[in-house]
Amino acid sequence: xxxxxxxxxxxxxxxxxxxxxxxxxxxxxxxxxxxxxxxxxxxxxxxxxxxxxxxxxxxxxxxxxxxxxxxxxxxxxxxxxxxxxxxxxxxxxxxxxxxxxxxxxxxxxxxxxxxxxxxxxxxxxxxxxxxxxxxxxxxxxxxxxxxxxxxxxxxxxxxxxxxxxxxxxxxxxxxxxxxxxxxxxxxxxxxxxxxxxxxxxxxxxxxxxxxxxxxxxxxxxxxxxxxxxxxxxxxxxxxxxxxxxxxxxxxxxxxxxxxxxxxxxxxxxxxxxxxxxxxxxxxxxxxxxxxxxxxxxxxxxxxxxxxxxxxxxxxxxxxxxxxxxxxxxxxxxxxxxxxxxxxxxxxxxxxxxxxxxxxxxxxxxxxxxxxxxxxxxxxxxxxxxxxxxxxxxxxxxxxxxxxxxxxxxxxxxxxxxxxxxxxxxxxxxxxxxxxxxxxxxxxxxxxxxxxxxxxxxxxx
Numbered sequence: 145x146x147x148x149x150x151x152x153x154x155x156x157x158x159x160x161x162x163x164x165x166x167x168x169x170x171x172x173x174x175x176x177x178x179x180x181x182x183x184x185x186x187x188x189x190x191x192x193x194x195x196x197x198x199x200x201x202x203x204x205x206x207x208x209x210x211x212x213x214x215x216x217x218x219x220x221x222x223x224x225x226x227x228x229x230x231x232x233x234x235x236x237x238x239x240x241x242x243x244x245x246x247x248x249x250x251x252x253x254x255x256x257x258x259x260x261x262x263x264x265x266x267x268x269x270x271x272x273x274x275x276x277x278x279x280x281x282x283x284x285x286x287x288x289x290x291x292x293x294x295x296x297x298x299x300x301x302x303x304x305x306x307x308x309x310x311x312x313x314x315x316x317x318x319x320x321x322x323x324x325x326x327x328x329x330x331x332x333x334x335x336x337x338x339x340x341x342x343x344x345x346x347x348x349x350x351x352x353x354x355x356x357x358x359x360x361x362x363x364x365x366x367x368x369x370x371x372x373x374x375x376x377x378x379x380x381x382x383x384x385x386x387x388x389x390x391x392x393x394x395x396x397x398x399x400x401x402x403x404x405x406x407x408x409x410x411x412x413x414x415x416x417x418x419x420x421x422x423x424x425x426x427x428x429x430x431x432x433x434x435x436x437x438x439x440x441x442x443x444x445x446x447x448x449x450x451x452x453x454x455x456x457x458x459x460x461x462x463x464x465x466x467x468x469x470x471x472x473x474x475x476x477x478x479x480x481x482x483x484x485x486x487x488x489x490x491x492x493x494x495x496x497x498x499x500x501x502x503x504x505x506x507x508x509x510x511x512x513x514x515x516x517x518x519x520x521x522x523x524x525x526x527x528x529x530x531x532x533x534x535x536x537x538x539x540x541x542x543x544x545x546x547x548x549x550x551x552x553x554x555x556x557x558x559x560x561x562x563x564x565x566x567x568x569x570x571x572x573x574x575x576x577x578x579x580x581x582x583x584x585x586x587x588x589x590x591x592x593x594x595x596x597x598x599x600x601x602x603x604x
Contacts, residue, residue, distance in 0.1 A: 148302055151211045151228035154261050158365045159215040159224060165250055168242040190270040196232065204230040210240045212247035218369020223251040227263040234264035236307055237271045241278030248285035252292045257372050260298045262313050265331050266306020279307040286315050293482060295375035297368065300346060305331040314354065317478055318371055318430060321346035321355045353432020353467060370428055374446035374453055377483040385523035386454045386487045388547040389423045390600040395550035397585045401577035405559060407551040408530045416443065416458035416489045419529055424449055430475060437467025437504065444475040446484065455479035457540060458489035463496040464536050469509035472540060476516040486524045488540040493558060495536030513539040527597065528552035548584045548593045555582040
């Protein structure tokens with residue numbers, strides 16, 4: 145379990161100043177009939193509830209379980225929504241819901257990111273269905289903020305359970321978590337007695353693609369500041385395509401198709417990570433498909449290129465699994481909503497074709513990427529940096545904006561598989577590679593690629 149900090153301690157940890165938003169007046173939407181006084185013991189007249197609230201206020205120094213206000217993190221403006229777990233377990237009730245809805249509205253009006261620092265046990269049972277209904281209000285406020293093109297970042301503290309995890313937490317664009325935090329829909333007192341305790345941890349949520357990064361408290365301010373920079377597009381530059389990266393090796397055109405294949409499969413050939421390192425000054429990754437899967441052979445995220453934000457999705461040379469394709473779709477959707485151009489790096493022998501991949505929905509996952517690129521309103525630039533194997537590679541390729549390196553190739557099918565389908569002997573594979581016209585210069589001549597990239601002239 146991670147150390148539990150109060151809301152004020154968390155604010156001091158991450159923010160450069162904090163100006164509270166004015167608490168909404170009682171009688172707001174979802175708070176009961178307008179103008180009607182709220183009973184001291186709440187909408188259910190739960191005996192002793194008013195006294196419990198009063199004791200929580202004395203103990204914590206707070207009036208509610210959520211503090212909301214404007215702040216700067218690393219010089220970047222935002223709206224903070226910070227839970228105080230010491231106030232009735234950080235639970236969500238009517239007044240907390242009012243505050244959260246106001247925080248979303250303030251972020252939309254100011255056009256600054258909303259950062260939620262979540263520590264809650266769930267909905268407040270003393271307010272019954274009125275409390276549970278706050279989740280619908282928060283979800284609606286989140287949808288409005290998304291429609292406004294304003295990003296949301298969540299930080300999961302200990303614990304982040306129940307509706308707080310299922311709305312502010314899991315519903316954010318980028319989800320960070322403190323190591324050791326409890327992160328789960330089921331709170332600690334309502335889980336099956338034989339449940340695996342590891343399933344309710346930040347680490348397990350990260351492993352299964354529900355959390356983007358585990359961040360130690362000492363790194364939280366800098367990490368949040370970076371994300372607040374990366375999720376805000378550059379004014380007036382959203383319509384400019386990201387330039388393709390330079391090649392990392394100065395090579396002559398391959399003489400044969402088989403030579404092109406061998407180059408792309410060479411162990412010492414630069415991989416996507418090297419291209420990302422050379423292209424970006426700084427970057428941060430998102431991870432996982434938010435459906436229980438993560439593919440470590442695909443890296444997605446946002447970076448700064450000469451001071452400009454560019455989103456990226458990169459295959460690293462392995463067979464791409466359904467979770468990898470779905471993570472790419474997630475990246476494309478977020479970049480499109482925020483108005484950030486996208487770079488894709490293509491390097492895969494093809495989509496994973498084992499039984500598990502089929503059962504996980506390889507076909508639908510690939511279809512989602514095709515649709516996301518076809519429907520993107522922001523420019524997408526693609527570069528083949530190695531193997532371009534069939535539909536698993538083509539899914540990431542932007543029509544009319546795909547480039548290729550001198551040690552890359554693109555093919556309708558792997559030469560070995562083509563030879564097998566044609567019932568050719570193994571020694572006919574090189575000949576088949578040539579007939580497929582998969583060399584970089586062939587791709588340009590066929591109109592598949594716009595050009596073959598060269599090395600950076602400054603570095604030559």
